[in-house]
């Protein structure tokens with residue numbers, strides 16, 4: 449999720465005080481006062497999702513042609529359990545979240561059946577106080593072809609990477625990494641990793657870095673490019689490369705620019721757009737003001753309170769448009785919200801001009817519902833969960849037939865995987 453702890457970042461003054469006192473700000477320092485029953489939200493009816501959306505007046509142009517539905521809540525053979533958690537033995541670390549997904553290329557395959565990779569954010573205040581509560585990144589080889597996590601893929605120290613950054617955190621100079629997202633670019637066979645330096649609860653600075661590599665599984669292979677995005681305070685970026693769209697497909701007969709969808713800050717109220725002409729390393733603000741903002745929260749809609757980028761957008765093969773998964777961050781429980789703290793939504797971006805949204809979720813795709821997402825015992829000191837009522841996606845794997853795996857952090861503590869389907873309709877409204 450964008451913010452590190454629900455309380456700390458909505459109240460900058462507290463963060464500043466703690467910062468000045470040089471306290472280690474652990475999330476557990478902010479116990480939640482809510483009754484446990486208010487954590488558990490189960491059905492659409494409980495949530496009154498339609499009523500929640502009743503004042504929503506947003507009608508993007510191709511809304512009637514699209515829907516996105518969850519077809520399998522736990523999609524990798526781990527029935528009613530998360531994919532990665534310390535409690536069930538798949539990680540050595542306290543909290544494992546913000547998972548980004550990348551495809552492993554044939555030539556990088558190890559002798560095992562690794563076909564996927566995850567970049568996972570780790571937080572462990574006991575083992576690594578020098579990461580502060582931001583964390584570190586681990587590169588985790590996995591196989592998401594409906595197999596539970598293999599023992600050899602357990603998240604360990606050897607998987608931690610600083611993605612080419614020369615300086616690493618030390619006890620005398622603590623800092624930490626947060627919110628990774630990764631995009632594979634077939635044309636150059638490069639992987640582009642965006643990640644945040646979010647030291648001391650991101651106060652007063654938070655900055656998104658870019659690192660690239662041709663093999664994420666090689667810890668030495670990364671090149672660090674630093675803060676490449678043209679904004680003062682950023683909180684994560686999802687990249688879309690458009691090498692597959694030649695200029696004859698563009699209305700204006702120009703080569704389309706690559707796009708970065710960038711979260712603005714802890715207030716999570718806008719996803720901004722930056723563009724890059726060809727190298728994907730030099731990013732600028734679009735000249736045309738109408739192309740500078742991808743989305744904001746929509747007043748009267750379920751996602752009124754704050755939006756944050758999700759994973760890289762993926763092409764929908766049958767229509768040519770793009771699927772964008774995004775997150776909301778409501779500031780719950782300090783700002784009451786029936787959806788809890790973070791939930792996951794979708795938007796469809798125009799295939800020719802992905803700065804334009806052509807359809808968008810009228811209710812959340814995924815909300816916190818299972819104990820490892822709602823964390824009913826958190827207020828009683830249960831430390832298996834970091835932030836209650838959170839599902840926050842930063843991974844998306846296309847698996848064919850307009851189906852995708854959404855890979856998300858739950859409770860800012862464990863990694864979950866759900867299968868979704870993009871349902872397209874023809875103009876008469878029949879499912880295709």
Ligand SMILES: *[C@@H]1O[C@H](CO)[C@@H](O)[C@H](O)[C@H]1NC(C)=O
Pocket residue numbers: 499500501502503748
């Ligand atoms: C919708 O708007 C009406 C009129 O302003 C208001 O009474 C109602 O509470 C709103 N509903 C929601 C769910 O916000």
Ligand SMILES: *[C@@H]1O[C@H](CO)[C@@H](O)[C@H](O)[C@H]1NC(C)=O
Pocket residue numbers: 527528
């Ligand atoms: C998973 O949870 C659901 C609802 O809580 C339950 O109906 C189902 O039997 C569970 N499945 C497994 C495999 O435990």
Ligand SMILES: *[C@@H]1O[C@H](CO)[C@@H](O)[C@H](O)[C@H]1NC(C)=O
Pocket residue numbers: 528529530531533535536820862
């Ligand atoms: C751990 O495994 C048990 C048994 O499969 C499951 O019920 C539970 O939800 C799992 N916990 C997490 C955090 O995945």
Ligand SMILES: *[C@@H]1O[C@H](CO)[C@@H](O)[C@H](O)[C@H]1NC(C)=O
Pocket residue numbers: 613614615621622623624645646647653
């Ligand atoms: C991250 O931020 C901290 C604190 O501002 C700083 O000391 C550290 O050098 C930064 N890390 C990198 C890789 O720039």
Ligand SMILES: *[C@@H]1O[C@H](CO)[C@@H](O)[C@H](O)[C@H]1NC(C)=O
Pocket residue numbers: 725730731732
């Ligand atoms: C980055 O791109 C902008 C706009 O395309 C261009 O004006 C600028 O010279 C480029 N900078 C570098 C360092 O390549």
Ligand SMILES: *[C@@H]1O[C@H](CO)[C@@H](O)[C@H](O)[C@H]1NC(C)=O
Pocket residue numbers: 698699700800801
């Ligand atoms: C094409 O150019 C027009 C006029 O300058 C502009 O409004 C439109 O956004 C452009 N479309 C694309 C896909 O760049």
